[in-house]
Amino acid sequence: MKKETHISYEYFNNKGELNDIEKKLFAKAKEARENAYAPYSHFLVGCSVLLENGEIYTGNNQENAAYPSGLCAERTALFWIGANFPSEKIKKIFIVGGPKEFSEKNPPIPPCGSCRQSIIEYETKQNENIELYFSNLNDEVVKVHSIKDLLPFYFDGTFL
Numbered sequence: 001m002k003k004e005t006h007i008s009y010e011y012f013n014n015k016g017e018l019n020d021i022e023k024k025l026f027a028k029a030k031e032a033r034e035n036a037y038a039p040y041s042h043f044l045v046g047c048s049v050l051l052e053n054g055e056i057y058t059g060n061n062q063e064n065a066a067y068p069s070g071l072c073a074e075r076t077a078l079f080w081i082g083a084n085f086p087s088e089k090i091k092k093i094f095i096v097g098g099p100k101e102f103s104e105k106n107p108p109i110p111p112c113g114s115c116r117q118s119i120i121e122y123e124t125k126q127n128e129n130i131e132l133y134f135s136n137l138n139d140e141v142v143k144v145h146s147i148k149d150l151l152p153f154y155f156d157g158t159f160l
């Protein structure tokens, strides 16, 4: 039996289409990207996270000479939040990425598979979806309602 799944997403092609909080998250993620430590890939990613209490925290990718020891921007931010505000719900995540020498051709950067898995963990933990935005430096933004849209057939703790 053949079955199908589909995802829906929003696409914005200029920052003017975003609301105030989205604009703020975009600016914060962009700012965080500037501090990424990426001497090996020269690919800079920044991430901002909005909590239910209105606070915004950020992260960026942190690389290492032993490559697998590095960490993506999303998990740098999320693990810090998980460690410091374990009871605070996560409402939105905004990712801005691209090569250090950014060109107009660079598309919005979606989260890698490991980050998708980690974000799903927090959605399951809080039993509420997290809105996710990813972007380039050219004000093109993709928004999904839940990370689950980017990881069909996800695995989480409910299977254990």
Ligand code: THU
Binding pocket: 038, 041, 043, 044, 045, 060, 061, 062, 063, 070, 071, 072, 073, 074, 110, 111, 112, 115
């Ligand atoms: N990177 C992130 O920070 N987030 C992602 O979701 C994609 C990849 C980082 C990891 C590495 O430092 C660099 O981008 C190139 O892969």
